[in-house]
Structures are given as C-alpha cells and as structure tokens.
Amino acid sequence: MSTSAKTLQELTNRQYKHGFVTDIEADTVPRGLNEDVIRLISAKKNEPEFMLDWRLKAYRHWLTMKEPRWQNVRYPPIDYQDIVYYSAPKPKGQGPKSLEEVDPELLKAFEKLGIPLEEQKRLSGVAVDAVFDSVSVATTFKEKLAKAGVIFSSFSEAVQKHPDLVKKYLGSVVPYSDNFFATLNSAVFSDGSFVYIPKGVRCPMELSTYFRINAENTGQFERTLIVAEEGSYVSYLEGCTAPMRDKNQLHAAVVELVALDNAQIKYSTVQNWYPGDAQGKGGIYNFVTKRGAARGRASKISWTQVETGSAITWKYPSVILQGDDAVGEFHSVALTNNYQQADTGTKMIHIGKNTRSTILSKGISAGHGQNTYRGLVKIQKGATGSRNYTQCDSLLLGNRCGAHTMPYIEVKNTSSQVEHEASTSKIGEDQLFYCTQRGISEEDAVSMIVNGFCREVFKELPMEFAVEAQKLLSVSLEGSIG
Amino acid sequence: MTRSELLLRVKDLHATVGGKEILRGIDLEVGPGEVHAIMGPNGSGKSTFAQVLAGRETFEVTKGEVLYQGQDLLALSPEERAVAGIFMAFQYPVEIPGVGNLYFLRTALNALRKRRGEEELDAMDFLALAKQKMKLVAMDESFTGRSVNEGFSGGEKKRNEIFQMAVLDPRLAILDETDSGLDIDALRTVASGVNSLRSKDRAMIVITHYQRLLEYIVPDRVHVMGNGRIVRSGGRELALELEQKGYAQVEGRREAAR
Numbered sequence: 001m002s003t004s005a006k007t008l009q010e011l012t013n014r015q016y017k018h019g020f021v022t023d024i025e026a027d028t029v030p031r032g033l034n035e036d037v038i039r040l041i042s043a044k045k046n047e048p049e050f051m052l053d054w055r056l057k058a059y060r061h062w063l064t065m066k067e068p069r070w071q072n073v074r075y076p077p078i079d080y081q082d083i084v085y086y087s088a089p090k091p092k093g094q095g096p097k098s099l100e101e102v103d104p105e106l107l108k109a110f111e112k113l114g115i116p117l118e119e120q121k122r123l124s125g126v127a128v129d130a131v132f133d134s135v136s137v138a139t140t141f142k143e144k145l146a147k148a149g150v151i152f153s154s155f156s157e158a159v160q161k162h163p164d165l166v167k168k169y170l171g172s173v174v175p176y177s178d179n180f181f182a183t184l185n186s187a188v189f190s191d192g193s194f195v196y197i198p199k200g201v202r203c204p205m206e207l208s209t210y211f212r213i214n215a216e217n218t219g220q221f222e223r224t225l226i227v228a229e230e231g232s233y234v235s236y237l238e239g240c241t242a243p244m245r246d247k248n249q250l251h252a253a254v255v256e257l258v259a260l261d262n263a264q265i266k267y268s269t270v271q272n273w274y275p276g277d278a279q280g281k282g283g284i285y286n287f288v289t290k291r292g293a294a295r296g297r298a299s300k301i302s303w304t305q306v307e308t309g310s311a312i313t314w315k316y317p318s319v320i321l322q323g324d325d326a327v328g329e330f331h332s333v334a335l336t337n338n339y340q341q342a343d344t345g346t347k348m349i350h351i352g353k354n355t356r357s358t359i360l361s362k363g364i365s366a367g368h369g370q371n372t373y374r375g376l377v378k379i380q381k382g383a384t385g386s387r388n389y390t391q392c393d394s395l396l397l398g399n400r401c402g403a404h405t406m407p408y409i410e411v412k413n414t415s416s417q418v419e420h421e422a423s424t425s426k427i428g429e430d431q432l433f434y435c436t437q438r439g440i441s442e443e444d445a446v447s448m449i450v451n452g453f454c455r456e457v458f459k460e461l462p463m464e465f466a467v468e469a470q471k472l473l474s475v476s477l478e479g480s481i482g
Numbered sequence: 483m484t485r486s487e488l489l490l491r492v493k494d495l496h497a498t499v500g501g502k503e504i505l506r507g508i509d510l511e512v513g514p515g516e517v518h519a520i521m522g523p524n525g526s527g528k529s530t531f532a533q534v535l536a537g538r539e540t541f542e543v544t545k546g547e548v549l550y551q552g553q554d555l556l557a558l559s560p561e562e563r564a565v566a567g568i569f570m571a572f573q574y575p576v577e578i579p580g581v582g583n584l585y586f587l588r589t590a591l592n593a594l595r596k597r598r599g600e601e602e603l604d605a606m607d608f609l610a611l612a613k614q615k616m617k618l619v620a621m622d623e624s625f626t627g628r629s630v631n632e633g634f635s636g637g638e639k640k641r642n643e644i645f646q647m648a649v650l651d652p653r654l655a656i657l658d659e660t661d662s663g664l665d666i667d668a669l670r671t672v673a674s675g676v677n678s679l680r681s682k683d684r685a686m687i688v689i690t691h692y693q694r695l696l697e698y699i700v701p702d703r704v705h706v707m708g709n710g711r712i713v714r715s716g717g718r719e720l721a722l723e724l725e726q727k728g729y730a731q732v733e734g735r736r737e738a739a740r
Contacts (some may be wrong), residue, residue, distance in 0.1 A: 280503055439591075
C-alpha cells in the first residue's frame with residue numbers, strides 16, 4: 001500500500017465524535033403508525049383542531065402514495081410500522097418554562113455537542129433552538145429577539161401562541177400532498193422551529209436550530225417554517241448529529257421558507273448525522289424536503305448546505321422564484337465516504353420576470369461513496385429575462401467511489417439564459433506529490449486540496465460555521481486512493 | 483573532494499516504472515555550492531532522475547544507493563527529503579484550485595520549520611519574507627491572491643517555482659526543465675532569479691534539453707544522459723559541443739561520469 005493510501009486509511013478510522021447516547025427517561029408512543037398514533041401525537045401537543053385535521057388529511061393521502069424509487073441510492077425496504085413516531089424526554093413536573101428548569105442531563109448532552117444552551121456561554125450573536133428527538137427543549141435569547149419583534153420558538157409553541165400565522169403559512173410552500181416523505185412528515189411531525197421576522201426588521205442575531213436524535217428506533221420528523229415579511233432579513237443555521245447505532249434511523253424533515261417583497265432569507269445547514277460505520281452498517285436515512293418561496297418582488301432566498309453525514313441523503317433545497325426580480329441561490333458541498341450515498345441538488349423554478357438563480361454544487365466522493373447531483377432549472381413561460389447559472393464540480397478520492405451529475409433543464413421562455421458547467425476531477429498523485437515535495441504531509445495535503453475545492457461554498461457560510469465545516473470535512477475524509 | 487564533504491553521492495542508481503527500466507546505473511557526485519547541468523535527449527531519463535531524487539513513488543528504485551549529507555536518501559519520504567533541504571522545481575507545476583498561492587507556501591514553510599524544530603512564522607512575518615523574495619523573479623502582488631498555479635501562464639508557473647525555492651531556501655535544488663516553454667524574456671527573469679539564489683551552501687542540479695539556459699545559469703559541471711545513464715561529463719564547454727554536434731554524436735563517445 002502506498003503512503004497515500006495509508007494516510008487515507010488512517011483518516012477513515014477516525015471516530016464519529018458525536019456518537020454518544022444520553023440516558024434519559026423518555027415519553028414515547030407505541031411503535032407503528034395509524035390514525036390513533038397521529039391523534040395521540042396531536043393530543044400530547046394539545047393542538048387546535050385545524051392541526052389534527054391537517055395531519056389526518058396528510059396521513060390518509062400518504063396511504064395512497066408509494067415510496068419514490070427514482071433516486072440513485074440503494075437501501076433495504078423501510079418498515080414504517082417498526083418506527084416509533086414520537087419520543088420526548090420526559091418533563092419533570094410541568095415541563096420547563098425557562099432554561100433553569102430544563103433537565104440538567106439535556107443541558108449536558110448539548111454542552112457535550114458544543115452547543116451550550118446557557119445564554120452567557122453562547123456567542124452573543126447566535127440564538128439557538130435545541131431539538132432533542134421529537135421536541136424542542138430550549139430556545140435561547142427569546143426575550144432579546146422579542147424586543148425586535150422577531151418570533152423564534154419551537155413549532156409547538158408557535159401552534160399555541162401564533163395559530164393564525166401557522167395556519168396561514170403551514171403547507172403553503174410544501175403542501176401536505178407534496179411527496180412521500182413530506183406527506184409522512186405532515187402527518188407525524190412532532191416539533192421544529194418557527195421563525196417570523198416582521199416587516200422591515202433585520203434580525204439582530206443569527207438564528208439556529210440544533211437537531212439531536214437520541215432515542216433508539218425512533219424517527220425524527222421535524223418541521224421548520226420561516227416567514228420573512230416585507231423588507232426583512234434573517235440568517236438561519238441548522239446543525240444535526242445522532243448517536244452511533246447499528247440500525248438505520250429515519251429522518252424525514254420539512255423546511256418551508258417564505259420571503260415577501262424585498263425580504264431576504266439565508267439558510268445554512270451543516271448536516272452531520274451519523275453516517276454509519278466503515279462497513280456501511282447503521283447511519284441515518286435522511287429524506288428531507290426543503291423549499292423556499294421567493295414570493296415578493298426582489299426577494300431573495302439562499303441555501304447553503306454542507307452535507308457530510310447520513311448513510312443516505314435525499315434532499316433538494318429549492319426556490320420558487322415567484323416575485324419579479326427574485327433571486328435564488330444554492331451552494332452545496334456533499335461528501336460521501338465509506339458506503340454513504342447522496343442524491344442531492346436543487347430545483348429553481350422561475351416564474352417571475354427577471355428572476356435570477358445560481359447553483360454551485362461541489363460533490364466529493366471517497367471510499368465506496370456514491371454522490372449524485374440532481375438539479376432542475378425550470379423557466380416558465382412568463383419568466384421573461386430570467387437567468388440561471390449552474391456549476392457542478394465533482395472530486396473523486398480513490399477509484400471505488402462514484403460521482404453522477406443529472407441536470408434537468410426546462411426552458412419555456414426564449415428571452416431567458418441558462419448556463420451549465422460541470423467538471424469531474426480526481427485528487428491526483430501529482431497534486432499530492434507537489435505538496436509533499438514542499439514538506440506538507442499527505443494528510444494535510446488531502447485536507448488542503450478538498451478545502452480548496454469547497455472554498456467558494458464555504459465563503460457563503462457564516463464565519464463560525466465555515467470553520468466548523470472545514471474541520472468536519474477533514475474529519476469525515478475517508479476512503480483510499482488506489 | 484573527500485566523500486564526507488559531498489552533498490550528494492549517487493551510485494549505480496537503477497529505477498523502473500511499471501516494470502520498465504528507465505534509469506540504468508547513474509553515478510553522480512555533487513559538492514556543496516556546485517551547479518551541475520544534466521542534459522540529454524527526450525526519453526534519456528533526466529526527469530525520472532530528478533523525480534527519483536525527490537522521492538516520487540511512481541518510480542521504483544531497483545538497485546544502487548543515494549547518500550545525501552551522508553544519510554540514505556532513498557529511505558526518506560518526500561516530505562522528509564524536503565525537511566532535509568531538497569527542493570524540486572517541477573517541469574509541470576501542479577494546479578491546486580481554491581488554495582491560495584501564499585497560503586500554500588506558508589503551510590509548506592511552516593511544516594518544514596516545525597519539523598526542523600524552528601519557530602513557525604506568523605502571517606505578517608511570512609508576508610514580509612514573501613514580498614522580498616517575489617522581487618527576485620519580478621512577481622507582482624496579484625500573484626498573492628490567486629490559487630496555486632491556477633490560470634497561470636507557462637512563464638508565471640515557472641517563476642512561481644523559483645519564488646517557492648527562494649522562500650523555502652533549500653540545500654539542494656533540482657530544476658527540472660525550468661526553461662521549457664519560456665520565451666527569451668521569461669527565461670532571463672527566471673535565470674536571474676536562480677542566479678541570485680546561488681551560494682556556497684546551495685547546490686543545484688539543472689536539468690535541461692537545451693544549451694540556451696546554460697548561457698544564463700553557468701554550470702560548474704555538465705553531464706550528458708543517454709539511455710538511463712550518464713554517458714559523458716565535462717565542464718561548461720561540453721554544453722557548447724552538444725549544441726554544435728547534437729546528442730547522437732556526443733552519446734557515441736561514452737565516457738564514465740567523473
């Protein structure tokens with residue numbers, strides 16, 4: 001084995017560092033899915049009638065749907081009756097009203113993940129909503145945000161306190177009937193984050209949600225809804241981890257974004273769900289629907305994602321460019337390693353005039369990883385003067401992995417412009433030798449080359465996240481050359 | 483010169499790639515501060531020799547030994563050789579997209595310094611050093627913001643190699659066809675950069691196909707390679723002889739390397 005192969009093998013053997021389990025008493029519903037389970041979830045959350053109706057409509061529709069098969073990933077059939085659809089850390093007493101009342105075990109768990117929930121320990125610029133299994137356990141800086149008029153709370157709390165807003169926007173971007181996984185989510189989702197930025201407000205701090213799966217045999221089905229009123233701005237970050245388990249776990253989330261006139265939403269994700277072990281055992285199945293509606297004139301929605309975890313990633317953060325002059329962006333780094341599989345990309349639907357979209361996708365495959373970019377650029381008839389620019393780059397490490405690019409382009413307006421560029425490259429022996437000849441170790445050289453490849457995407461991330469993403473990438477690099 | 487004073491001693495070096503023998507017994511001795519030119523036709527093994535000295539794994543050494551400062555060079559990895567002071571200017575410098583030229587060089591310099599037990603340079607000190615060395619090859623500041631060799635012209639790439647050499651300050655520099663693809667002005671710039679780096683502590687092995695480069699970088703010794711061996715050695719006048727008579731005739735008169 002050459003030294004390059006050895007270094008990469010050593011990298012392979014690094015441990016997933018978020019794989020611990022928190023021992024905490026949980027309130028769970030019986031395994032399996034039926035209308036009673038949905039009623040039970042809704043009752044546990046004390047939901048108004050409209051929510052239960054919506055869930056049941058979704059469930060009944062879901063029963064008529066088939067799991068999609070078009071994606072370029074392979075996995076054994078999922079037994080939807082073998083999943084626990086709700087698991088919440090058991091509240092002590094009435095449930096926490098403030099951080100002081102949150103179970104110290106939970107605080108410890110998040111602290112261990114590097115997400116201290118005590119406000120004085122946080123970087124002052126970021127507010128956090130912490131979701132543990134099916135429920136939000138704490139949201140920081142709520143008071144400070146409330147002063148600016150910003151609502152940032154768990155989804156459950158929003159249903160109680162702001163039912164009108166929820167009713168108005170829930171399912172307005174991703175309808176309950178949208179697709180198999182989104183429909184399942186609509187039926188059983190248990191919590192998530194809710195953000196509302198009023199007219200003209202620039203959110204005074206970064207908002208973030210940290211998702212943690214802890215319980216065994218449970219699925220996580222959270223839902224995020226962000227509404228940015230006219231002329232407002234918000235930057236939102238999302239992070240996620242899960243314990244190491246031999247069995248696969250399902251994560252099917254939905255994110256809906258709504259941007260009105262001149263509003264801007266920047267949504268960044270660093271996805272680090274447990275990817276499974278080096279033999280491909282265990283790991284999260286991540287089937288996620290993320291979509292933004294750039295509804296207002298000159299509104300802007302920008303997705304940035306760094307996907308390093310999960311056994312399977314299936315996700316296409318999209319933008320519907322409805323308002324004239326609306327802007328949609330998608331910046332993505334997806335890394336697949338060992339036996340990880342990713343089928344990810346975006347959809348840019350141009351409806352308004354002079355709408356513009358940019359897609360920048362960087363796929364990295366190592367080990368036996370399979371990485372597919374799948375993207376749709378659709379220019380509708382009325383989208384006069386619209387433009388899209390797409391760039392898809394793939395980087396291969398070793399010769400057992402794969403990179404696939406599947407762009408779909410539909411143009412129905414002759415005044416629009418669509419550009420697509422794609423490249424595939426391999427970390428070459430020549431690049432490594434160039435670095436080592438200058439005195440840089442192979443391990444550092446691989447990190448440097450991969451980070452360089454991703455630079456254009458990383459610079460879109462908020463600084464704190466960018467540093468985290470770079471570290472994550474070098475830890476996640478596995479596989480071998482030759 | 484006694485053996486212990488030699489910087490590099492190559493003895494009966496054989497190397498193969500994919501089972502094919504490229505080097506068939508090279509002997510060469512280089513003392514500190516000396517500049518040796520290695521010339522020869524395409525396919526004679528010049529570049530292979532350079533890369534074997536730098537430690538490229540593509541080539542397998544099947545026989546012979548290389549002593550560098552008295553130690554077994556072939557036992558060292560490429561980065562250990564760099565730490566020991568060996569630098570190779572690449573014939574085809576490699577592009578590394580997204581990695582800043584100066585960031586790359588600072589990482590390299592600090593990796594070397596760390597391994598040598600020296601203090602690493604901070605960004606400011608490094609920038610001061612880099613700016614000073616950039617002048618040697620007339621590189622302007624726009625180089626600093628670009629990715630390693632990405633979008634560089636042929637001449638810029640070669641100047642960048644010599645700039646890296648100036649910053650990394652090696653004991654033995656191997657220049658692999660640094661003149662190839664350069665017009666006369668670029669050649670002069672690169673050669674004057676190289677000349678400014680000549681010193682009694684730094685030896686150089688200058689590999690070239692043409693005598694032209696040696697008008698600017700005047701060697702102490704000239705060696706001619708043919709078929710994986712050094713077939714003739716001499717002073718700088720040998721280069722001129724080659725220019726007049728061509729490789730075929732010179733190779734015909736085989737002489738042992740000194």
